[in-house]
Amino acid sequence: MKLACNALHSNISTLAYKHIRTLIFTFAYLHICILSASAQNFGGNPPSLKWRQINTDTVRVIFPAGLETQGERVANIVHYLNQHTRNSIGNRQQKVNIVLQNQTLESNGYVQLGPFRSEFYLNPPPSSLELGSLQWDEQLALHEYRHVLQNMNFRQGISKAFSYLGGELGQAAITNIAVPNWFWEGDAVTMETALSPQGRGRLPAFFDGFRGLMLDNKHYSYMKIRNGSYRDYVPNHYELGYLMSVYGRTHYGQTFWRDVTTDAVRFRGVFYPLSQSIRRRTGYNITGFYKATMQEYEHEWQQYANRPAITPAKPLNAPANIVTNYRYVYSAGPGQWVTLKSSYQRIPGFYLIDSTGHEQLLTRPGNSFDDFFTYNNGRILWTEARYDARWVWKDYSIIKLYDRASGHTVTITHRTKYFSPDITNDGQSIIVAFTTPKQQYGLHLLDAHTGAVKQVLPNPENWYYSFPRFTADGQSVISSVRNRLGQMALVQQSISSGESILLTPFSFNVIGAPVVAGDTLYFTGSWKDVNNIYAYTLADKKIYQVTDRPNSILHGAVDAQQQQIVFSEFTAGGYKLYSAPLQASQWRPLDTAVDAHSAWLKPRLEESGNILPIVPHNDYPVKKYPQLTRPFNLHSWVPTFDDPDYSLTLYGNNILNTTSTAIGYTYNRNEGSSAVGANFLFGGWFPYLQAGVDYTFNRSALVKDIGRLYWKELDWHGGFTIPLLLSSGKYGRSLSVGSNYHYLRSYPDGFKFRDEGIQYLNNTLVFNNQRIKAPQNIYSHFGQYLYLQYTHSIDEVPAEQFYGRFDLYLPGLFPNHSIVLQAAYQQHDTMQRYSFTDNFVYARGYNEPFYGHIYKLGANYHFPIAYPDWGFAQLIYLMRLRGNAFYDYSQAYNFRTKTSRRFASTGGELFFDTKIGNTIPFSFGVRFSHLLDPDPVEATRNRFDFILPLQQLFSY
Template identity: 80%
Template sequence: MKCTIQPLYPVPAACTVAHLLILLLFPSLLLAQRFGGNPPSLQWRQINTDTARVIFPAGLEAQGQRVADIVHYLNRQARTSIGNRQGKVDIVLQNQTLLSNGYVQLGPFRSEFYLAPPPSSLELGSLQWEDQLALHEYRHVLQNINFRQGISKVFSYLGGELGQAAVTNIAVPNWFWEGDAVTMETALSAQGRGRLPAFFDGFRGLALSGEDYSYMKIRNGSYRDYVPNHYELGYLLSTYGRNHYGQTFWKDVTTDAVRFRGLFYPLSQSLRRRTGHNITGFYQAAMQEYNQWWKEYAARKEITPASPLLPPAKVVTNYRYVYSAGPGQWVVLKSSYQRIPGFYLVDSSGHEQLITRPGSRFDDFFSYSNGRLLWTEARYDPRWGWKDYSIIKMHDRANGKTYTITHHTKYFSPDITPDGERIITAFTTPGQRYGLHLLNAHTGALLSALPNPDNWYYTFPRFTADGGAVISPVRNREGQMALVRQSLADGAATLLTPFSYNVIGAPVVSGDTVYFTGSRKDVNNIYAVTLADKKLYQVTDRPNSVLHAAVSNRQLVFSEFTSNGYSLYTAPLRAGAWPEVDTTVNAHSAWLRPDFKEGGNILDSIPARHYPVQPYHKAYGLFNLHSWVPTFDDPDYSLTLYGNNVLNTASTAIGYTYNRNEGSSTLGANFLYGAWFPYLQAGVDYTINRSVLTQNRGRLYWNELDWHGGFTIPLILSSGLYGRSLSLSSNYHYLQTYARGFKFVDDGVQYLSNALVFNNQRVKAPQNIFTHFGQYLYLQYTHSVDNVPAHQLYGRMDLYLPGLFPNHNLVLQGAYQRKDTMQRYSFSDNFVYARGYNDPFYQHIFKLGANYHFPIVYPDWGFAHLVYLLRLRGNVFYDHSEAYDFRAKVTTRYASTGGELFFDTKIGNTIPFTFGVRYSHLLDQDPADNARNRFDFILPLQQLFSY
């Protein structure tokens, strides 16, 4: 028996163990995936002060000024609870994407705001989006600045910004980073997620169902059960600590943690010293307090009785939106941990029929009217990753066909008239203008743009029963929401509800009544407003939040969150029994009206300073060296100095590598520029003491100089259910060798390395191991361009197919490699050999492989906060390979079969990590050592890079 360490599949040339270690130690790098994502035609401006450099596209001066005003105020007035250390940050405003997000990272120290507001207000709120981003993300800036102390500061010197990031992310759990930021967006505004009922649906659902998950399960998640995310966990723990131990409590705890006052579990040790609880006990105490409030609210006599519409699901399943499709029938959007989202027709008997599946989207909402389903799907510019679109799709149940209505648009939440002739849809522009467009439903042509003089942000527009007007929730500049009726004839808008910080979900129009989701109590409920008199009523009073409802035959069917996902309930529609709502009263309980002693809502009182605006040159800080990163990829041990510019169009790496096998040392420098259509790259590597063992057991030594440069064209071809990418590259190498004490036949070689990589993968559900249909194609041809004869052709194809059950996969592989027989120069070998065999001697070789992957168990078990086992899964395989030996002129078969056992884990409650063991039975004897059986340790590196 022989034990070795092998990858599951070969790692692409750009994905080495060194890169993996960087991504594992410094997860913030995962956020910077859109390298060179903006077209070069985009012109940039800046506001540069001692506190921040705000960088934004020309035309967004107002947004840049607003962000600068807020972060300056926060820097001077909102530091008490985190610390007074000073630093400057770069903030980039991105306006080409429709993603609603933002982040702060070290390496380099910067923040990016994605300026498109979220299409729904229920989960993230209705504040002006750049205001909320500034409140939330600048808190992360202050965290990073103030966490640079003690041991963390030492590592910032030793490893640069990424060194600090690695240590502070070990010392301070991810729930604190996000929970503290959510706390501040709530403390310093009139809203924030801490005042939104839907933000608590997950934990409240667990409490009401009696689930009591361990702290480790809450931290690490589950493939089997629904587990709330670290934003929600962090806010609950953050507020509990502030309420019981004071405003500066977490500043003191995190200071202990980043200084490592207590080498192991420093944050937990600090909590024990200050509260008497370690982190597990602290979590349990916080949840006991919140659970009591939620259970008392759910036990009230006013709760609306309702019955489940469908039998309980065996796995976590979500029915998010529902529409009446006739007596006893409804059209719903369904997804589960085993199945990707689809539109289904369900009936009261529990029967479900798939209608069609939507593609990837920025907004999961859809509408339904008279047999037609409307939704939006994401589309992407092939080259510029920041530039994307949201197009309208329609499915007609009458003929079973799906149509693309618009192209290259930025639309959300479309609705269609019952006659199928017109569509109303919300739009947004890169210049941050919003409104409604009326479209021809057959051609997508613009019929009219409704007036929007106050630049309200429209969400979920719906036609009235007569089709002459539109009902839509809107958000004003202050972040308040109201329900409005807008005439299609003259554009006149009438308020149906007053503006307030209570968020509003998607409306449903039924005759003269509009039903909608609202946040006026501790959970989101269904409310109704009558168009004739504008009176507001509460229709449901439920224990947990309602997302959406359908009205039919005096019956209400609604989607409510439970511990097993969004479930459908039904209740009679008793209009005469609805209580009228007093809109002047705040009906939230005290826990949903927190006061964090931070000064309250600052957004209405921040002074406008009118900072000077200057051009921002794209070449500024092109190299921007920020971090030293050690990597260990036996036999190679490296130390690399990395650099990236703020606009993420240039990447630099300067480093030293020691090869333990040869005893050689390499000094190298590489530069990648991605602001133009192709990526351009150039570099040089000088290696000292390369060596090879000769037949007489002597060793020959030489030095080697490699100049290289080339280009890569990365293309995004994703659409619908499939994520697709295509990369074409060509690199020229001039390699010169300097022999020591002997003479090479060739003193060097000039060669081209050309590659094509194509990846096409269908989206997958959370429990799916791999995609149910996908292809990975890698072709590489490397050949000399001088008089040294050398070439190598390599190709590989992986095909992903569904297995016998929803979470099973059949993965087929094929690979071929051919190289010259002169052996004057040998190129790097990426071939995927039959498992269990050593590398054979050959001129050309092919391999066919079959793998059947399947889950075994979901343990949801951890040990000492060090490792948490999420899933145990297996794979049985067969490999068949044949290699042609040009000297012996024979073809030799290498076939093997066996099994693999994989452990999907999280390390330190944070880092996803998979490892496994393999048993290979060799059907043909390995000529290298005559072995018949092998055990291998597996690191499936490629999974971290799969689409």
């Protein structure tokens, strides 16, 4: 699959009209690459991990040894879903493989074709506000198996024909074009809600985005909602899809979307088949259907927002012109607050804000699986992600501490799996929630200086702990917990005895991070239509509602001296900080036995209701699953059109994604030659191991005074690559080192080569280091890319080539501007017995000169121009225009004349960042190059090119 994506990145030098047919296929397969890129961790698990399987006629569940309970539960849920929940999607049957991944702390899951499989990332999300508190493996089964049923039932009509023509990736390409991504995810969220006591459709925070737009009177077009924006906040396709899915079911019946998507994947109506099907059934096209959906929900949200009981509050700081988020907040003294701030222009940072709105950057955290942090007595604690260098499924969450007094940041733990740390007032102890690959959870009490575990608090029920907080005296811990049913409660646990006391009853109302202030506990809860701040008083053991706001609150903090509460509330411009008086006399007691949700948070979806208690418990046999099961597993034909090369490749991957196979045929139009080849890649050991063979026949060349010569070539090759992931903190880093051996043999037809065979090694080193960037940043504000390649013969035929490239990324004059400096050098032997592939990037505007060695220096200044957020006919959507001013300087040494020749150019580039068909990101541009020196081939000094970011499409 990755090979197919990479095949799109090569040069094409012909007119656009000639390649319209090529682009149709290119866009389709590019779409599949995009869908699968985040899902593929090739060779990501260590070989020491032992795999087991439950294999039935419906599903094969593959899991690491020790997770038999989770594997059996997933198998039982899948069998029930397959038998009882198909009416709204279809009755086609196909067995699926589901892999349970337990080495990563990421909370996720996916289903893909090519090969047909699903993977569940088993670690539960640290916060329950956005994804819910259901048992995570059960929620994944409900959601992801719906995607399995979608893929089964979308194999009809034209989509089925493409599954024969292109295999599983052919089907995926056409169904993802026919059916928008919002339906895939919205329908799956609908089912996780319909078939459980919770699901995202019952979580107030799931609707914050659309509700925030309504409150700010922003009514975006369907195309903008579909494609997103670099300028404005736009809700994602999960939220859009759920609203439209439920609206369709409510007004047109349970089978409405089954019928609509059947028309779409069969392409009943070649153009906009889904929209045409909706129009036939409702009278609305897709745009009208979206507007009708929004009108219905906005009416209910507006009624709620206009209630007279809304808590008055004022913004803590001035509104920003760009989307900015203040996600968590803590009191840092009278009139001072510490918060985590990020924006579309700036990466996250911890800031000190005072009552006047003045902001001071304290420090910036690195990448993490959870952006929660805590603050106490001048100390900020948070967690950051770390990764095993080789096994990318294996990651960690470590504790970092920043001390305001010293201004220093230290790392407290290493290679741990921790979340939500809190520190005592004296700074001596840390309490933290932990998780293990065996799905065991609990709390660790740590030494704040060494990170050593001082105590493991008992957890006999294996509750999943979130946001543990020390009480004021430091003798006990208050946490929100989830039980095996997915219900949440607040629990107080004594550190000395380990005894736990329930402060609130278990329920499916989710609970956010608590804040302890004296004898009162403040926390976020979902008992009403939006998340609000609630207070639990330890003295009388009662819950009170503190705020009543029009949109959800994420987190709040109390300034006891100034009797003020500051909270982070979602708006159309991101999470904003508001302050309100802390008036306990105005608090309203909460009756937890009363469900106060409105009807739209209690949807009737015409399914069988909560199935989790009634799923049968069948004991399935558990067997070993060898890592090399079905190592070839051929699944898809992928055509690539890369003039002058036209190819068709059969791809295969095993289910554990440790093997990759490619068998293909390529026709070269220039030579009239054909090639067949096969390649096999194994990623289950520390190095990737590769072996393959390519045979080319009818190769030809026109030789002066002789005519056209023909020959055949046979290339045996094999080698290794060591891919290393070195990311930490604010930087994503990777290092790849590899070497491949080639034995190339030529078979001339009627003549004799001077050298009919050559053996050579191709050695590469690639290092990439990029600082994380904000959404509007074009490039990283600081980064390096280094590529070194040395290719040389190892027999009597003299041939060698060295190529090196270095790119340096620096910030520009403004937040979204970038400076990119480039240097490249290439040298090859002058014997001219054999020439290796030329990867050198020449000065822009020039053809390839004659040289023995060459170097190039380049300078680029990238900058945004405009964010149009404009589209046409659901075909193309323009998100951003950006420019680049460049200067290239190159020197080429001619070994025959013993002279160096300069090739310098300057010019500008204009790029268009778009989406095609509301789905496929696609960037293109135009370049003007002014040549400061004569070109070795053409006399013109000014050239225009039509460009793609990684390739030249055509020039004129």
